[in-house]
Amino acid sequence: MTAVDAHPAAGGVVGSRLLRREDPALLTGEARYVADLQVPGTLHAAFVRSTAAHARVTKVDLSAAAAMPGVVATFTGADLKDEWAPLPCAWPVTADMKSPAHLPLAVGKVNYVGDAVAVVLATSEYAARDAADAAVVDYEPLPAVVDIEDAATDRVVIHEDLGTNVSYTWELDPDRAAVDAAFAGAAHTVSGRYVQQRLIPAAMEPRGVLVVPQPFGGDYTVYSATQVPHILKVMLALTAGIDETRLRVIAPAVGGGFGSKLNVYAEEVAALVLARKLRAPVRWVEERSEGAQSTIQGRGQVQHIELAADADGRIKAVRVRIVADMGAYLQLVTPGIPLLGAFLYSGVYDVPAYSFSCTAVFTNKTPTDAYRGAGRPEATYAIERAMDALAAEVGVDPTEIRRRNFIPPEAFPYSSVAGLVYDSGNFLGALDKCTAMAGYDQLRAEQARRREAGERVQIGIGVSSYFEMCGLAPSRVLASLNYSAGGWESATVRVLPTGKVQVVTGTAPHGQGHETSWAMIVADRLGISPDDVDVLHSDTAIAPHGMDTYGSRSLAVGGTAVYLATEKVLDKARSIAAHQLEVAEEDLDYAAGAFSVRGTPEKALPLAGIAFEAFTAHNLPDGLEPNLEASTHWDPPNFTFPFGTHIAVVEVDTETGAVRLTRYVAVDDCGNQVNPLIVEGQVHGGIVQGVAQALWEDAVYDSDGNLLSASFMDYLVPSAAEVPSFETGSTVTPSPTNPMGVKGVGEAGTIGSAPAVVNAVVDALSGFGITDITMPASPERVWRAIRAAQEARS
Amino acid sequence: MDVSMTVNGSSRTDSVEPRLLLVHYLREVAGLTGTNIGCDTSSCGACTVLVDGESVKSCTMLAAQADGAEVTTIEGLADGESMHPMQEAFREHHGLQCGYCTPGMVMAAVSLLKEIPNPTEAQVREGLEGNLCRCTGYHNIVQAVLAAAKAPAGAGS
Numbered sequence: 001m002t003a004v005d006a007h008p009a010a011g012g013v014v015g016s017r018l019l020r021r022e023d024p025a026l027l028t029g030e031a032r033y034v035a036d037l038q039v040p041g042t043l044h045a046a047f048v049r050s051t052a053a054h055a056r057v058t059k060v061d062l063s064a065a066a067a068m069p070g071v072v073a074t075f076t077g078a079d080l081k082d083e084w085a086p087l088p089c090a091w092p093v094t095a096d097m098k099s100p101a102h103l104p105l106a107v108g109k110v111n112y113v114g115d116a117v118a119v120v121l122a123t124s125e126y127a128a129r130d131a132a133d134a135a136v137v138d139y140e141p142l143p144a145v146v147d148i149e150d151a152a153t154d155r156v157v158i159h160e161d162l163g164t165n166v167s168y169t170w171e172l173d174p175d176r177a178a179v180d181a182a183f184a185g186a187a188h189t190v191s192g193r194y195v196q197q198r199l200i201p202a203a204m205e206p207r208g209v210l211v212v213p214q215p216f217g218g219d220y221t222v223y224s225a226t227q228v229p230h231i232l233k234v235m236l237a238l239t240a241g242i243d244e245t246r247l248r249v250i251a252p253a254v255g256g257g258f259g260s261k262l263n264v265y266a267e268e269v270a271a272l273v274l275a276r277k278l279r280a281p282v283r284w285v286e287e288r289s290e291g292a293q294s295t296i297q298g299r300g301q302v303q304h305i306e307l308a309a310d311a312d313g314r315i316k317a318v319r320v321r322i323v324a325d326m327g328a329y330l331q332l333v334t335p336g337i338p339l340l341g342a343f344l345y346s347g348v349y350d351v352p353a354y355s356f357s358c359t360a361v362f363t364n365k366t367p368t369d370a371y372r373g374a375g376r377p378e379a380t381y382a383i384e385r386a387m388d389a390l391a392a393e394v395g396v397d398p399t400e401i402r403r404r405n406f407i408p409p410e411a412f413p414y415s416s417v418a419g420l421v422y423d424s425g426n427f428l429g430a431l432d433k434c435t436a437m438a439g440y441d442q443l444r445a446e447q448a449r450r451r452e453a454g455e456r457v458q459i460g461i462g463v464s465s466y467f468e469m470c471g472l473a474p475s476r477v478l479a480s481l482n483y484s485a486g487g488w489e490s491a492t493v494r495v496l497p498t499g500k501v502q503v504v505t506g507t508a509p510h511g512q513g514h515e516t517s518w519a520m521i522v523a524d525r526l527g528i529s530p531d532d533v534d535v536l537h538s539d540t541a542i543a544p545h546g547m548d549t550y551g552s553r554s555l556a557v558g559g560t561a562v563y564l565a566t567e568k569v570l571d572k573a574r575s576i577a578a579h580q581l582e583v584a585e586e587d588l589d590y591a592a593g594a595f596s597v598r599g600t601p602e603k604a605l606p607l608a609g610i611a612f613e614a615f616t617a618h619n620l621p622d623g624l625e626p627n628l629e630a631s632t633h634w635d636p637p638n639f640t641f642p643f644g645t646h647i648a649v650v651e652v653d654t655e656t657g658a659v660r661l662t663r664y665v666a667v668d669d670c671g672n673q674v675n676p677l678i679v680e681g682q683v684h685g686g687i688v689q690g691v692a693q694a695l696w697e698d699a700v701y702d703s704d705g706n707l708l709s710a711s712f713m714d715y716l717v718p719s720a721a722e723v724p725s726f727e728t729g730s731t732v733t734p735s736p737t738n739p740m741g742v743k744g745v746g747e748a749g750t751i752g753s754a755p756a757v758v759n760a761v762v763d764a765l766s767g768f769g770i771t772d773i774t775m776p777a778s779p780e781r782v783w784r785a786i787r788a789a790q791e792a793r794s
Numbered sequence: 795m796d797v798s799m800t801v802n803g804s805s806r807t808d809s810v811e812p813r814l815l816l817v818h819y820l821r822e823v824a825g826l827t828g829t830n831i832g833c834d835t836s837s838c839g840a841c842t843v844l845v846d847g848e849s850v851k852s853c854t855m856l857a858a859q860a861d862g863a864e865v866t867t868i869e870g871l872a873d874g875e876s877m878h879p880m881q882e883a884f885r886e887h888h889g890l891q892c893g894y895c896t897p898g899m900v901m902a903a904v905s906l907l908k909e910i911p912n913p914t915e916a917q918v919r920e921g922l923e924g925n926l927c928r929c930t931g932y933h934n935i936v937q938a939v940l941a942a943a944k945a946p947a948g949a950g951s
């Protein structure tokens with residue numbers, strides 16, 4: 001099936017549970033996040049934000065604000081409109097996609113609550129916020145477009161110049177006739193309408209930016225809480241009209257992102273432009289409630305999915321129609337998010353006919369964009385909920401309907417009906433392991449017992465067999481999807497004269513532990529200690545090339561680049577060793593950090609010695625450049641496709657509607673694991689974000705477009721008390737896409753978990769005849785569903 | 795107004811605005827930026843410190859209210875070059891990823907073990923309910939705290 005071995009680790013470092021080198025600085029408070037940086041003379045920015053979802057702005061009066069103590073300057077959108085270009089959207093998914101101009105400060109009209117209309121700069125953060133509160137803005141309200149399906153009717157058009165709220169319609173319809181024929185001839189059909197509520201990413205570190213200009217030198221250093229320092233540098237140059245060579249972007253310690261810091265934000269552009277204008281450092285740090293509105297949100301879709309199946313429940317076609325909420329404007333990759341799921345609504349199943357379409361609409365709400373999984377949790381939710389519906393329709397267990405439809409292991413690489421080539425998989429293996437770990441049959445027996453006894457607290461068992469495409473991404477595939485950039489990653493590995501190794505990576509970690517993992521990859525190949533490998537990143541002056549961290553790409557693309565650069569270093573070292581030992585390269589062995597002559601092991605040169613020789617350059621082979629260093633820019637030939645099966649067990653109190661997650665069993669396969677400790681951590685955190693969508697989190701808007709859940713008082717990020725410990729396991733099916741056989745794992749847990757939990761809740765309630773619960777499955781929703789079912793029966 | 799307190803063993807007196815929050819005092823006046831700010835509703839616990847030995851969300855308290863108190867922040871936890879057993883336990887059990895909630899989480903955990911030296915898993919989970927983490931799913935944090943409770947050095951001290 002694949003040329004890559006399971007567990008390729010030759011050096012014994014890759015595959016070990018090495019503790020993270022990042023931790024001591026983070027555990028002791030030494031780490032510096034953007035908000036921790038102090039530069040003398042810094043001006044603090046505070047933004048005046050719209051309180052109306054949709055309104056004409058008839059007056060912005062900053063005179064009172066300007067008179068407040070400590071205020072240095074105030075600006076309206078009109079004051080600055082010639083200082084910048086609209087904020088960038090890098091993913092025009094169709095040639096005719098409609099995209100409104102999105103200025104960092106709105107001029108004349110606001111389109112969501114939180115849309116910035118003015119900015120105040122003061123000598124302290126307290127003074128800036130006080131002054132922003134003193135700004136007087138007059139709004140002439142317009143009807144707000146809040147509901148996604150209502151938006152598509154164009155009853156009220158938000159951006160008049162566009163003439164419609166529909167940004168684009170994108171279709172993947174390789175053979176519509178085949179889909180129609182499959183439905184016409186189906187023994188069983190099921191359909192579902194699922195709502196993906198909006199989610200607030202809620203990285204624990206709010207966003208922040210500090211721009212330090214050198215007015216006479218002409219350079220700008222931008223410190224930002226970002227996942228994408230490299231992309232940000234390019235986009236800031238274009239948006240603010242500053243030479244790219246004059247910009248240095250640094251992402252210092254970054255406190256989580258989950259996609260929300262994969263963007264180019266109004267505040268980042270504004271801080272740069274204001275630092276240029278005022279010739280002073282400018283700093284802005286987001287408040288949590290502010291961020292609920294000014295940082296992108298995730299999800300926001302209404303999904304219609306239909307399955308056609310034969311009498312045994314084997315799927316013959318999948319048909320999907322979704323409406324996706326863009327929010328008020330298109331941020332960096334907003335329109336592309338539904339496309340990242342568009343290919344995956346057939347799930348892990350062997351589906352012969354497929355049809356997908358997405359209608360993307362504007363609403364008077366905060367823009368959406370990438371949030372952990374980005375399109376793939378939505379797709380997985382729809383197909384995994386529909387699979388349970390199909391199991392019920394056919395009258396078989398949810399595990400059985402999946403077994404009947406899995407793509408078999410021998411079918412890989414598998415060309416999907418949607419046009420992808422899945423790299424490797426063993427879906428049945430993961431399901432079998434997960435059901436064994438969960439004690440699936442005993443759980444079903446306990447469920448039957450409680451149901452028979454009519455107990456108040458029923459249990460539900462939910463299964464989700466997920467997979468996803470990640471490791472973004474082959475540049476040519478991105479081109480075919482109209483994405484404006486590539487998906488490569490770069491790395492440099494240099495062995496310093498003292499034998500220590502320096503790795504420069506284009507990834508931008510913000511909690512993933514790349515410093516540890518990249519050092520492990522290099523140490524493993526070079527046969528040295530990871531402690532001798534330093535990893536540099538997230539500063540465009542040190543790591544000039546990079547495509548940053550998102551889409552579970554860092555290991556599969558960036559880690560592979562590190563691996564390949566290490567190979568190049570070894571090749572060069574081999575040339576030098578052969579030259580100095582006066583043997584042919586083929587006669588050299590490399591082990592434990594040294595080259596030796598085969599058959600004469602006492603003739604040897606350690607890597608450190610070769611590095612010093614390369615540094616002095618006294619005796620190198622003719623034509624070989626000095627120094628032991630190599631770089632790569634690696635463009636992956638394919639995505640990677642991690643997969644697994646998750647089983648959730650819930651208890652539902654049928655009198656109160658309260659749902660309690662009692663067990664969670666996850667078997668994930670991300671190919672070979674560089675550091676299982678880190679893999680498990682990614683899975684744990686991912687699971688809780690998916691569970692949170694299933695049970696608690698919801699960005700609730702009222703009919704006027706006000707965000708009602710704008711703080712942690714109302715937006716229910718779970719605490720330790722709400723979730724159990726997890727039972728995790730893994731299978732290892734290496735990816736043939738890269739030489740280490742690795743797949744991404746950062747989003748897998750989130751992708752697998754929401755459908756597992758909702759399937760469990762619905763399973764617990766199936767005795768009432770309940771077939772669906774809208775997320776989040778709050779006690780009220782569950783209680784109402786039970787009541788409605790009881791009333792319908794009586 | 796003037797406030798005096800002992801922070802990580804050093805006494806200091808500063809003139810501050812009466813409305814200055816303790817967390818801003820620690821970060822901006824005392825220069826101790828290890829204590830992070832994660833919300834504006836006293837929900838997330840990122841800013842948890844010890845005030846007279848009790849864990850306190852330092853955004854819920856004015857600097858003036860800490861007048862005369864003994865405050866310990868994350869910077870005051872390590873003993874010279876050795877991290878506190880709770881810090882070691884978090885590292886050993888991968889109880890942190892991005893690290894932003896970590897200082898507050900560690901301080902809350904130290905306080906928890908002081909109150910309940912040998913907690914059950916449920917007690918750890920309930921005891922940390924006021925501290926949000928978005929990265930770890932809490933699994934490894936709970937493991938770390940349970941392990942610290944068993945550590946000989948006494949992680950609650």
